[in-house]
Amino acid sequence: MKRKVSPESCEIPENQVKMTSFSKSLSPGQNWKSKSMRMIPQEILRSNPAAFEHRVVFTVPWKNSWQLWLQLDKNCLFMIKEDWDEFVDDNLLGSDDTLHFTHQGTMYFQVRIFKKDGKEVVSAPLKVEPETEPVLPNHQEPTPASESGGRQSFAERYLLNPNNPYFEKTLTKTNKVLYVSPLVIKKYGLEFGPHSSSMYFLLPDGDRLEGFTKSYSGLHAFSGWEAVCQKYNLKQGDTVVCEFELSGRVVTAVRVHLVSE
Numbered sequence: 001m002k003r004k005v006s007p008e009s010c011e012i013p014e015n016q017v018k019m020t021s022f023s024k025s026l027s028p029g030q031n032w033k034s035k036s037m038r039m040i041p042q043e044i045l046r047s048n049p050a051a052f053e054h055r056v057v058f059t060v061p062w063k064n065s066w067q068l069w070l071q072l073d074k075n076c077l078f079m080i081k082e083d084w085d086e087f088v089d090d091n092l093l094g095s096d097d098t099l100h101f102t103h104q105g106t107m108y109f110q111v112r113i114f115k116k117d118g119k120e121v122v123s124a125p126l127k128v129e130p131e132t133e134p135v136l137p138n139h140q141e142p143t144p145a146s147e148s149g150g151r152q153s154f155a156e157r158y159l160l161n162p163n164n165p166y167f168e169k170t171l172t173k174t175n176k177v178l179y180v181s182p183l184v185i186k187k188y189g190l191e192f193g194p195h196s197s198s199m200y201f202l203l204p205d206g207d208r209l210e211g212f213t214k215s216y217s218g219l220h221a222f223s224g225w226e227a228v229c230q231k232y233n234l235k236q237g238d239t240v241v242c243e244f245e246l247s248g249r250v251v252t253a254v255r256v257h258l259v260s261e
Contacts, residue, residue, distance in 0.1 A: 020047070025098040032088040032097075038079045040070070044103060045077060054176070057219065058087060058101075058111045062124045066090070069174055082173050092125045158241040158257035165190065166243045168259075171229065171236050177214060178225035178242065178254065185220065191249040192220050201228050202245065202255040213251070228256060 022041050030036065040056070056079065059065045068083035093099075096116035101109045113121040155168045165188035167181065184190070193199065193213045199222060201209045209231070211224025234240070238259075245253035 021102045023100045026095055032093045033085055038084045040077045056107045058109050060111050061122050155241045159243050164243050166241055169242050170239045171234055173236055175229045176226050177221040177223050179221045189249055190251055192251055200253040202253050204258055
């Protein structure tokens with residue numbers, strides 16, 4: 001019989017069986033923003049040793065998703081407070097709610113939320129809308145220059161080459177990597193180099209910073225973005241236009257344009 005492990009303990013039980021799901025609910029004295037709620041269970045880590053590198057991605061039945069970065073603390077792996085608190089707030093979690101997490105490979109989890117009566121939440125809570133492609137400030141959908149009928153959109157006026165694919169990025173709380181939305185990838189038919197292959201950020205002052213292509217189960221991003229944000233003191237709410245430089249269809253560089261008010 002396995003010895004029970006408390007939420008704050010980092011001891012790993014012997015003869016542990018493979019674990020692909022787990023649940024979280026509140027104990028007396030806890031709230032959803034307690035540190036123990038942010039910990040990835042040791043059973044999951046032990047069962048999937050290569051699955052968690054820097055982050056996890058949570059998806060819910062109404063197709064919203066959250067990217068949560070991880071940090072090591074006393075040999076335990078925690079979701080950083082800022083990201084976890086955002087997930088809690090967005091889903092209006094209550095004291096009697098239960099979360100059920102199912103590991104779906106690499107860093108992905110399907111998250112199901114159950115209320116006190118056992119009823120599952122299957123649609124977005126009040127004030128949380130399903131994710132869509134980002135909308136420009138003038139409420140125009142971004143379109144390639146070739147489809148714009150000769151009229152420039154808000155973002156297109158920043159492009160060095162009007163034929164290049166691009167997207168507008170408004171910075172969020174965590175900006176470790178530059179994530180490329182599947183909608184943008186599909187829109188332009190983009191392709192990416194191998195995981196950890198070199199690419200570049202081309203900067204407004206003519207300088208460039210090296211980055212690396214990252215791919216986690218089909219989720220594409222570029223590391224090195226944090227250095228770009230630091231160089232230009234970019235913070236949450238700031239907007240940039242990211243213009244892709246391609247070799248064929250493969251993204252080799254991201255040209256960064258600072259959006260002036």
